[in-house]
Amino acid sequence: MIQTLRLRAKSRTHIFKQAAKMEYLKFLIPALLASAASEMINYKDCPNGDNGHATAVRISPCPSQPCSFNHGQTVNVEIDFTPRNDSDTLESKVYGILAGIPVSYPLPNADACKDSAITCPISKGQVLTYKSSFDVLQSYPKINVVVMWQLNAGKSNQACFTFPMAIV
Incomplete structure (x- = not known):
């Protein structure tokens, strides 16, 4: 039971980190494209x-x-x-x-x-x-x-x- 809770906590942490990366990329990619434009x-x-x-x-x-x-x-x-x-x-x-x-x-x-x-x-x-x-x-x-x-x-x-x- 305790191991299951730890896995769920790790899983949530991993999901939050991935979501934060995705949010960061959402702003980074348009900025890079804009800088590459003429x-x-x-x-x-x-x-x-x-x-x-x-x-x-x-x-x-x-x-x-x-x-x-x-x-x-x-x-x-x-x-x-x-x-x-x-x-x-x-x-x-x-x-x-x-x-x-x-x-x-x-x-x-x-x-x-x-x-x-x-x-x-x-x-x-x-x-x-x-x-x-x-x-x-x-x-x-x-x-x-x-x-x-x-x-x-x-x-x-x-x-x-x-x-x-x-x-x-």
Whole structure:
């Protein structure tokens, strides 16, 4: 009888501990998912009035601006935009603006029709979200720079924006 009561007490204690763990996970998992989600950033349209416009830009990790990235880190980018014309192609181009001069940064996945969430051909007026990621390589210098990101369909620019970032 005493052993049965002890087993029941241990069983209740075990149940309470499990319930406490479950309660903890109920708050931890959404917090982790939220921190993994891309953050909306402030950005500027490219200065040339001929450029298309992004409607929203999300970068992760970028909890505050300027976005700071560490060597070895993977950066995720999402760009919402509406194409200005129909096209069978879409290419992503990235530049670092150094002393006012755009210096090309070659993306390993520049063909947005193959390597993002976009299926080509694209249609004028269709709301699209471009998704990509890149690694901050050890060979990159520690630098503060303004980044210019373009989505081009042939010679027509579909979206262009700039934002400040730092490699630390």
